[in-house]
Amino acid sequence: MTGLRARQKADKNRRILEAAAQLFHTVGYDAARLEDIAHLAEVSVGTFYNYFENKGDLLLAIVSMEVEEVLESGKGVISAPPPDVADALRRLITTYFDHSLVYLSKQMWRTAMALSIQQPATPFSRRYTALDVLLRNQVCDLIARLQANGNARRDVDARAIGEMIFNNLNLMFTEFAKCEEMPVATLIDVVVRQNAPIAGLLHV
Amino acid sequence: MTGLRARQKADKNRRILEAAAQLFHTVGYDAARLEDIAHLAEVSVGTFYNYFENKGDLLLAIVSMEVEEVLESGKGVISAPPPDVADALRRLITTYFDHSLVYLSKQMWRTAMALSIQQPATPFSRRYTALDVLLRNQVCDLIARLQANGNARRDVDARAIGEMIFNNLNLMFTEFAKCEEMPVATLIDVVVRQNAPIAGLLHV
């Protein structure tokens, strides 16, 4: 049976995450003071630091859970992609971008991205980066799948193309997060246009 | 003649930038306390805040000067590019990346990137973003120039391709900055490989 200590620890971890998610959502990342998060989670500030490296790590933990969901819904597209290359890419990026603002605000995304760049060695930063790798692989897999299905030319480096498409959409998402006015639809339109020449290249 | 006030102001601005550049370089961004920067620049902390919005803005000002130099040396490549598409792209990205660590450490780059994402509305953040746009245009111009010279296919959207190539190299530079071990040569190799399919697409 699980020891008391392990259960208490798991419970506190959960309480801290829930408290933070709630406060980040209601008052924003900056305004959510560690003292308030700790109080809401019914732990002391010192205890918080036994569970997370710092305030940023906490945000990255929450964002990572989000990205895991996105990754999951991406799987659906990969397993049965539309036959046309342009359609398949549009479907995948739409899946990614439509998911992006359900739980997280642009401000939270910006902070998370900034933290993952600034402190790349922290545990949740590594996890966040690892998830990016999985997303990148997913795009590469889509290209490979289209090739296997005979819907895309086979004489092209699927990995190189996939990496470039992912890196582009990733950077465009950053631009999107930096601009409060831009709607998701605009982001999708821009990326679809950028993908067009490559879709043309791959078309059988 | 320039008023006394204007001269004093310009001088203080210069002193602050020099002091910060020196301390960021020697002890790193985080360890450079505002009090130390102000002291070295022979102004008070309060005065510092009449010249810059915050500590991050100061770093972005320094990084922006760097990027301006990179942009300048990029012009040389654009004006007389090698005829082969792949060669031309390699030449441009080598110019960019070789310049990147002359004055700035990876840590300084990471902090600058993080700040420009996190506080996109601050004056120097806007400037930094504007410089990114100029760099992106430079890549688009290179493609257009190759097309004009008859060295690249004309039936392809030069802007879409240029944006994608730039966004990819930009994101790869971020990955490079996040990984202390990666040498510039590796970065260049990876990006050249990623560019290869597109270079093939464009080849006449």
Added chain:
DNA sequence: AAAAAAGATTGAGTGAATTCATTTTTGAAG
């Protein structure tokens, strides 16, 4: 050239993240 207005400087004060020496709780051993 004195007075008034505008602009700039100042550094002690404020607030929030992070640290750490001390105390408390848990699980194991006798």
Added chain:
DNA sequence: CTTCAAAAATGAATTCACTCAATCTTTTTT
């Protein structure tokens, strides 16, 4: 059931970016 060591929790103290009311300097006005 005690005793003890390891693990976890605690919150007061520290640190540092940033603010602001008071003061000083330059420029303009009379």
